[in-house]
Amino acid sequence: MLKKYLFLSLSIAVVLSLMPEQALSSENIRVAIADNQRNIVLSSPTGFVVEGRNSLQGERTLTVGAASVGSRPLRVRSAGDFIRVNKKSFRGWVELRKKKNGLLLAVNELDIELYLLGVVASEIPHDWHAETLKAQAVASRTYALYQKRMAEGRPYHVLATENSQMYNGRSGERPSTSQAVHETAGQVLVYEGELIPAFYHSSCGGHTEDASTVWDIKEPYLQGVDCDCQNISKYGQxxxxxxxxxxxxxxxxxxxxxxxxxxxxxxxxxxxxxxxxxxxxxxxxxxxxxxxxxxxxxxxxxxxxxxxxxxxxxxxxxxxxxxRGMGHGVGLCQWGAEEMAQHKFSYRSILGHYYPGTGIAAMEEL
Ligand SMILES: [Zn+2]
Incomplete structure (x- = not known):
């Protein structure tokens, strides 16, 4: 009986560890993860797959210099699960492009749901309430997809820094934030059927800011609202x-x-x-x-x-x-969202409060 139970829990553990692979959206995103580099060091204990060539299963480390990349980008992924780029681990493909200045740009291309695993964990404390993490997952997915739609003509859609959203690849993932991404898979925020730029910040100081005062964006769903973050925020004063x-x-x-x-x-x-x-x-x-x-x-x-x-x-x-407060103050206030979650508000109520008039839609239907 015990043996059977052990086998069962092992099977559940295996299924759970495979979950990230299963919650795919068929919508890819391209993230600039390193720029203006002379050399980029790739490593993978299981060898590499280079697009358009045979796989390099014997190789564990590849040092790619700018001189060895031609006019066509070099696309590489791990023959197993993860590829390390300059010591951080990533899912999906890594594309190396030579720029006009002769240096390399590295772009990580992967399913947007897998990208979000590395974003949400980097943008919010992973030990916060599950509903806060889900609100963050939907805001981050919406923001990423909006940026992708705005990125026409660029070799990448988003940066891996706070200028877009922090992204530490697979190295940054945490189980609780990954669960929040899975449980909200494909969900994005819309206003009158259109995807919104879902700005967010750490702590508003008691009232979120009208986007119009910060960036000249006048949208009803980015108007300032009252917020109780001051009750718990570490940026209270x-x-x-x-x-x-x-x-x-x-x-x-x-x-x-x-x-x-x-x-x-x-x-x-x-x-x-x-x-x-x-x-x-x-x-x-x-x-x-x-x-x-x-x-x-x-x-x-x-x-x-x-x-x-x-x-x-x-x-x-x-x-x-x-x-008081931390950040630009527009859109979702993370500390305020956590305060709401602690008072039993769902992630849908939290998002409805900070983005008034919006609803949740399936990414595939937009
Ligand atoms: Zn707030």
């Missing part, structure tokens, strides 16, 4: 200090002729309470800088959001940012 020299130098690098800073204050405020622009007084006059430009100049990770108040320190040597 923060303070960051930078020397006036650091800020002046960062702004000069971005083309603003800011000299010795003598005062600073937030200017116009968005309806949600974020700072639109900042007035910097310095010994060359007063310069007005959009708050998101100032944030990017100093470092997006260093100033978590533009939901801040700004003042000069009493000594005059530092700029003090006191704020």
């Amino acid at each position: 923060w303070e960051r200090r930078f020397s006036v020299d650091t800020v002046a130098h960062a702004l000069r690098r971005h083309g603003y002729p800011v000299m010795q800073i003598t005062a600073a204050a937030q200017g116009a405020i968005t309806p949600a309470g974020r700072v639109r622009d900042v007035a910097i007084r310095h010994n060359g006059g007063t310069t007005v800088v959009p708050a998101e430009v100032l944030r990017a100049a100093v470092g997006n990770a260093l100033i978590p959001s533009v939901f801040f108040e700004l003042e000069l320190s009493q000594t005059g040597g530092e700029l003090v940012f006191s704020g």
Whole structure:
């Protein structure tokens, strides 16, 4: 009896480990995973398959130099399951292209459902509530497909960085986030039947932002909504200090002729309470800088959001940012989604709250 039970659980374990292969969508995506490289090192313990050639089962490592790639891209995958590219593991094909500057671009091409396994785990803590992870999976799938539709003419659809969505390939996958992808397989967000750009961010600070104030996108489903993320967010309140020299130098690098800073204050405020622009007084006059430009100049990770108040320190040597939230504030708020999930809201309710008026549709039907 025990033996039979063991065999059964082993079979279940095998089936579960095969699940990623089975939940395919027949919709591929192309992800730029390395750019401007002289050499790219590929490895696979089971050997390689090179498109248009015999498989290289004896080879475990291939170092591909730009000089060895012709005008046609070189497409390689593992003869087994995973191929390592510069030490990270990926599913699907890896395409190496020589660019006009003579360097290599590596593109990972794979089914969008398999791509999402490596995205969701990289974009949200894997130990969060299952409904939060499912909301993230649907938002990420929608965002990826939207980017793909916008990418005509480019050799890839998305980047593997936060400029699109973080993607760490198979190396980044976690069981809980993979389950969220499987349980929502093929589901995307639509507004009046059209796919939406499903922006999301870490923590809004209490009210999400109208996309129109950040990027000039005016859509009813990207209007700001109330959010309870402040109850649990680790970005609830923060303070960051930078020397006036650091800020002046960062702004000069971005083309603003800011000299010795003598005062600073937030200017116009968005309806949600974020700072639109900042007035910097310095010994060359007063310069007005959009708050998101100032944030990017100093470092997006260093100033978590533009939901801040700004003042000069009493000594005059530092700029003090006191704020809340993390990220641009548009669309789904991850910490707010987690707060809703902890209060028993489903992923569908969560998505309906942050993208008002949208519904869920099957990717194949769009
Ligand atoms: Zn929020």
